[in-house]
Amino acid sequence: MSILFAASEIYPYAKSGGLADVAQALPEALRDEGETVYSIMPLYSEVDRKKYNIEFSGLSFDYWLAGVRHQFDIFYRVDCPDDLFVYNPILCDRLGLYNDVYGDFGDNSLRFGLFSYAVLEVMIRKELDIETIHINDWQTSLVALLAKTRYNLKQKIVLTIHNLAYQGVFSKKVMDELEIDWNTCFKFNGLEYFDNVNYLKAGINFSDAITTVSKTYAQEIQTSAFGNGLDETLRINAHKLQGIVNGISTEVFNPKTDEFIEKNFTLKKYKGKQKNKEKLLEEIGLEGEEKPLFIFIGRFTSQKGVDLLIDSIDLFKDYEANFVILGSGEPSYNKIFAQIQNRYKNIHIKIGYDEAFSRKLYASADFLLMPSVFEPCGLNQMISMQYGVLPIVAKTGGLKDTVVDFTDIEDLENMELGVGVTFGELNLFWFNHAIAKALSLYGNRPKFIEISKHNMSVDNSWKNSAQEYLNLYNS
Known part of the structure; x- marks a missing residue:
């Protein structure tokens, strides 16, 4: 099994919340099971290239959208070459991942739309033999839409919703900026959301399978109390929704080896x-x-x-x-x-x-x-x-x-x-x-x-x- 795992943050490179921990630990666990897993994330300015031995892969390409040329440079980690990074100045050159002290970045719709294009372009241009593309939250949800419409790809698309409260709702003008087809996509069972666009909704509708990060939450989000306005969409797609509880990295979080604590301890050395x-x-x-x-x-x-x-x-x-x-x-x-x-x-x-x-x-x-x-x-x-x-x-x-x-x-x-x-x-x-x-x-x-x-x-x-x-x- 060959998997492409796309996320907007991966520990230890960049982290704002639990997504980064999951995006590090799940690919690691799958690799331990003998699977081939490529992970891909933006190469933000805060990522320490020297510390993590991240170098240019030799792949650079332009992609034109709405008459604008967007350049992408692809990097990788030398001692873990399946960890891939996308550099694009609009996506990466700023302080913070999604926001700063003034609030959310006003161009997040474009930034993560570009990243979604890059994920698929990297897979195609590097000729990766991928069977499943695993995307995470709204930041990568357009991968599903693009894969099923513009690219007509056959790979299975799995979306994991880590927190339904964050959906990526933007003005519909981004449809033209990203050359998303209005007839195919701007509708209730696409990404239309109260005359705006909703990236997470696109992921839900265009993915082949949807997971949430616990079984109880998978049931809760189909109700109006927890559905954050997407409960009807989730009920319609309930046939492809399931809950799989997260795990944690027991190598990172281990009192026997944790370098941050004063005294390492185990069950036998509990004192x-x-x-x-x-x-x-x-x-x-x-x-x-x-x-x-x-x-x-x-x-x-x-x-x-x-x-x-x-x-x-x-x-x-x-x-x-x-x-x-x-x-x-x-x-x-x-x-x-x-x-x-x-x-x-x-x-x-x-x-x-x-x-x-x-x-x-x-x-x-x-x-x-x-x-x-x-x-x-x-x-x-x-x-x-x-x-x-x-x-x-x-x-x-x-x-x-x-x-x-x-x-x-x-x-x-x-x-x-x-x-x-x-x-x-x-x-x-x-x-x-x-x-x-x-x-x-x-x-x-x-x-x-x-x-x-x-x-x-x-x-x-x-x-x-x-x-x-x-x-x-x-x-």
Whole structure:
């Protein structure tokens, strides 16, 4: 099986969210299964070419659209030649992947339209013998439309929706800029969306198969509550929609080898985890290594339940526990967290993205807070389990599929899923009720440690999910 995997961001080259982690780990898992996987992404200005040994491949070409010449240069990673990169000045020459401090880039419709053309042109010009093209989110969704209309290709197109809230809705004038056929494409079962264009809708309608990143989310997005205006389109295409839960890279997120943490530890050397907590608390100025440590790592957006987190701060200050919040996001949330950053002696807040600090948090924490309003899959809960953390999660999407409440467990030894604390209603009472349950559990140290060690043993790798994708590619 030969697969072309296209994504707008891939770790470690460029990352703004969980898509980058998936786009690194799934191709890696498929290669481990013996498949040939080419990955392709834009060569943004922030990608460190020297660090990752990225060089020009020798392939350069022009593509004319609406009387404008667009030049593309193709690069590759020398020590991993199947990792391909597209350079085009409109696509790549700017600070940020999709936006800057002023908001989304005004030409994103053109940028990722050009990238979609480039994906197919690279496949054709390099004469890659591809059987399946796997695209991800709205940024690559036009690949499906172009493959089925302008190029008339026979390859199977698989679209993965990582987060339906982001759809790529733009003015219909881009139809002419990208020479998309009006008669074939600008209609309800194409990419037309309230007299605009919707790139993700194009991907849904023109792909041969659609996956979302958990089974529960695949059902949720077919309802008006979670469908973000595309629930009808998804119900029409339900015959080709399925949920495959994400995995994580157990090589990257491994407390035994993680270079970012103070003390590496394993199931057999579990006491090393406490050393990480002691060092972290010393580093950030919190006291009470015997107290439970709760962490939040994520984007400051309403989706992540940040409003509930903010409303709970005044309650957190009175708990016999420490809290650390790491993230950044919408300016209004950043401002609120900045205002309360140093207000309470048991709450530490760090605004910004810091991979090294996040690893230290995972290695040190007892509980992870994920009060998400909706969560297509979620990676943090699975990452945290690798480090012996118990997730506290809302019962939605992939969180529901990967975490079981500790009070619902009868046979922990034979439980395949991770164990933590779950809550159903998104309000202040039930969120803090879940935290109270966690505090009570922490007081029962033997039980808490048993669950912590269980979580470290849960298989959240990509092995099973990769096999599901292979079955889909071959179906």
